[in-house]
Amino acid sequence: MKILVCISNVPDTTTKIKLTGDQSAVDLANAQWIINPWDELALTRALELKEASAGKIDKVTVITVGDKNAEPTIRKALAIGADDAIRVDAAPADAFAVAYEVSEAAKAENFDIILCGIESSDYNGSAMGGMLSEFLGLPSVSSVSKLEIEGDQVKVNREIPGGNELVEPETPFVAIVQKGIAKEPRIPSMRGIMMARKKPLNVVAPAGATALTEFVAYQPPQPKAACKMIAAENVGELVELLHNEAKII
Amino acid sequence: MSNVLIYTENFDGKFKKSTFEIASYGAEIATLLGGEAIALSVGNVAEDDLVQLGLYGVTKVLNFANEGYANLDNQAYASVVASAVEKENASVVIFSGSTIAKAVAPRVSVKLKAGMVYAATGLPKNLSPFTVPKKVFHGKAFADVVIKSEIKIISLAQNSYGVVENPCNVVVEPFDVPANAPFKTRVTNVEKTSGKVLLNDAEIIVSGGRGLKGPENWAPLEELADILGAATACSRPVSDEGWRPHSEHVGQTGKIVAPNLYFALGISGAIQHLAGVSSSKVIVAVNTDHEAPVFQAADYGIIGDVQKILPQLNEAFRKFKNEN
Numbered sequence: 001m002k003i004l005v006c007i008s009n010v011p012d013t014t015t016k017i018k019l020t021g022d023q024s025a026v027d028l029a030n031a032q033w034i035i036n037p038w039d040e041l042a043l044t045r046a047l048e049l050k051e052a053s054a055g056k057i058d059k060v061t062v063i064t065v066g067d068k069n070a071e072p073t074i075r076k077a078l079a080i081g082a083d084d085a086i087r088v089d090a091a092p093a094d095a096f097a098v099a100y101e102v103s104e105a106a107k108a109e110n111f112d113i114i115l116c117g118i119e120s121s122d123y124n125g126s127a128m129g130g131m132l133s134e135f136l137g138l139p140s141v142s143s144v145s146k147l148e149i150e151g152d153q154v155k156v157n158r159e160i161p162g163g164n165e166l167v168e169p170e171t172p173f174v175a176i177v178q179k180g181i182a183k184e185p186r187i188p189s190m191r192g193i194m195m196a197r198k199k200p201l202n203v204v205a206p207a208g209a210t211a212l213t214e215f216v217a218y219q220p221p222q223p224k225a226a227c228k229m230i231a232a233e234n235v236g237e238l239v240e241l242l243h244n245e246a247k248i249i
Numbered sequence: 250m251s252n253v254l255i256y257t258e259n260f261d262g263k264f265k266k267s268t269f270e271i272a273s274y275g276a277e278i279a280t281l282l283g284g285e286a287i288a289l290s291v292g293n294v295a296e297d298d299l300v301q302l303g304l305y306g307v308t309k310v311l312n313f314a315n316e317g318y319a320n321l322d323n324q325a326y327a328s329v330v331a332s333a334v335e336k337e338n339a340s341v342v343i344f345s346g347s348t349i350a351k352a353v354a355p356r357v358s359v360k361l362k363a364g365m366v367y368a369a370t371g372l373p374k375n376l377s378p379f380t381v382p383k384k385v386f387h388g389k390a391f392a393d394v395v396i397k398s399e400i401k402i403i404s405l406a407q408n409s410y411g412v413v414e415n416p417c418n419v420v421v422e423p424f425d426v427p428a429n430a431p432f433k434t435r436v437t438n439v440e441k442t443s444g445k446v447l448l449n450d451a452e453i454i455v456s457g458g459r460g461l462k463g464p465e466n467w468a469p470l471e472e473l474a475d476i477l478g479a480a481t482a483c484s485r486p487v488s489d490e491g492w493r494p495h496s497e498h499v500g501q502t503g504k505i506v507a508p509n510l511y512f513a514l515g516i517s518g519a520i521q522h523l524a525g526v527s528s529s530k531v532i533v534a535v536n537t538d539h540e541a542p543v544f545q546a547a548d549y550g551i552i553g554d555v556q557k558i559l560p561q562l563n564e565a566f567r568k569f570k571n572e573n
């Protein structure tokens with residue numbers, strides 16, 4: 001069995017977001033780039049499954065669509081433990097284009113399980129995994145908070161409003177994962193970092209996808225009015241303010 | 250091609266406010282385009298409930314009640330939506346900002362070569378080019394996104410448009426698609442927690458952080474939630490520690506919520522926490538530390554020990570509720 005994990009290269013979640021002077025772009029010149037947190041958890045789960053599979057899962061591959069700048073991030077995925085990596089050499093224009101590129105690159109190998117995160121922490125698109133599954137004509141399960149393999153059957157937990165469902169998908173399939181999929185993301189060990197240098201990182205040419213959306217302008221959030229402080233001895237005032245000023249209760 | 254198709258979600262056969270919100274939103278876009286607002290309902294919803302959509306500007310409801318579709322299968326549901334779009338010649342497709350938008354909408358996008366914007370924050374700013382506002386970087390900035398394809402898919406962030414009444418004559422029309430191949434995903438068990446206010450629907454959320462010190466101190470917080478008819482939530486360390494269930498964790502890596510009123514009790518207000526709650530209309534913070542970053546995001550603040558403040562709050566809100 002083979003697992004593919006899709007990796008989005010995103011600015012560290014604590015990055016201060018500054019816009020360029022003309023507000024046509026986000027200025028990320030000084031950002032630290034990381035593996036999208038969901039993808040890091042997905043990779044962690046893939047490695048746990050491989051280790052528990054007694055050789056049945058023989059490979060965990062990571063893939064990213066990105067230019068050369070994405071390479072340290074995908075290398076980190078190798079250092080964490082992925083066996084090999086693919087970088088599709090194209091700027092990630094939108095989820096549609098990324099999904100198409102990944103689907104084309106993934107066709108060369110028959111992956112049994114493909115893992116995507118539920119959203120990228122930068123543009124919050126929440127779309128790529130579903131699009132990928134449709135391009136590949138594979139079943140997909142979204143909001144996956146647990147993934148187990150029992151014999152030949154994959155069993156996933158899907159979170160629904162106010163509850164959970166146990167879902168058994170046919171394989172191959174695409175799992176779009178969220179909180180719960182793994183406890184803590186693995187961090188690379190020294191040995192992992194050394195080994196990562198020797199692992200294959202295959203750069204492939206893009207298939208030539210067209211994006212359907214374009215981000216054309218940005219605005220900073222509205223500045224928030226100062227917080228009104230209420231004395232601890234007088235919480236009745238809060239009730240009064242919520243009723244008469246905020247008109248919310 | 251100026252019709253708008255609205256994918257309406259039901260919960261055990263009932264529509265919720267979020268459904269009426271996207272109906273209102275879709276109807277307004279249909280008006281802007283000079284077309285009709287058509288709703289698609291998948292599942293078993295009574296006629297009396299379906300016609301409620303007419304109160305919000307919907308003029309036609311496609312009622313897809315095929316029993317084979319009782320459980321969500323992303324692939325099969327996407328086919329139903331795509332068929333409805335084609336049948337009605339819709340140029341815009343609206344989803345809510347919920348999990349269904351992440352599961353089904355992207356598949357519809359590929360089927361129809363339709364560009365998609367997830368969690369839009371308002372009406373299109375421009376129809377040509379078709380430009381939709383959305384939050385990026387979890388609310389640290391907003392962006393205008395142009396959808397370049399002929400058909401456009403928008404999922405609307407919850408509570409970002411509101412429910413707008415606009416009574417219309419509505420017809421309900423049965424809808425089906427030719428039998429599909431068997432589903433490739435099988436739902437083998439469903440667990441639902443009943444009786445509690447769900448986080449994603451809640452108008453008011455009472456949320457606790459590590460400042461509550463331990464799971465044994467949650468009773469007064471739950472009491473406040475009871476008094477206000479609110480849902481309970483927590484910060485990530487609280488659910489990581491097992492003080493509260495994971496389903497209550499809000500923030501960047503938990504649930505993104507947008508209630509009218511959010512109480513952050515003993516929560517420091519880390520950027521990852523705020524990412525999930527900053528769209529709340531009003532935020533109230535209680536914290537011992539006047540420098541806690543939560544006060545930068547809050548509208549009202551109280552500096553003090555949450556264990557002393559909570560009983561006072563409960564008393565004050567209970568009194569208010571009795572009088573109003």
Ligand SMILES: Cc1cc2nc3c(=O)[nH]c(=O)nc-3n(C[C@H](O)[C@H](O)[C@H](O)COP(=O)(O)OP(=O)(O)OC[C@H]3O[C@@H](n4cnc5c(N)ncnc54)[C@H](O)[C@@H]3O)c2cc1C
Pocket residue numbers: 013037457458459460461483484485486487498499500501502503514515516517518519520521522525535536537538541553554555556
């Ligand atoms: C990639 C990533 C993703 C993350 N995602 C999330 C997320 O989705 N959601 C989330 O919540 N966090 C998330 N975090 C964690 C986040 O950074 C914070 O660590 C977390 O939100 C802190 O939780 P807290 O405010 O409950 O605890 P603390 O930071 O420990 O704060 C406790 C607060 O309680 C106050 N306090 C103490 N005693 C009292 C008292 N008696 N009365 C009143 N106040 C008191 C303190 O002054 C303090 O401000 C994430 C972190 C990372 C790195």
Ligand SMILES: Nc1ncnc2c1ncn2[C@@H]1O[C@H](COP(=O)(O)O)[C@@H](O)[C@H]1O
Pocket residue numbers: 005006007008009036038039063064065066092095098102115116117118119120121123124125126127128129
């Ligand atoms: N450039 C990319 N290359 C590979 N996978 C990606 C890329 N962008 C997004 N993904 C995957 O798609 C998921 C959802 O991303 P998005 O639709 O952009 O919010 C991420 O968690 C990744 O698993």
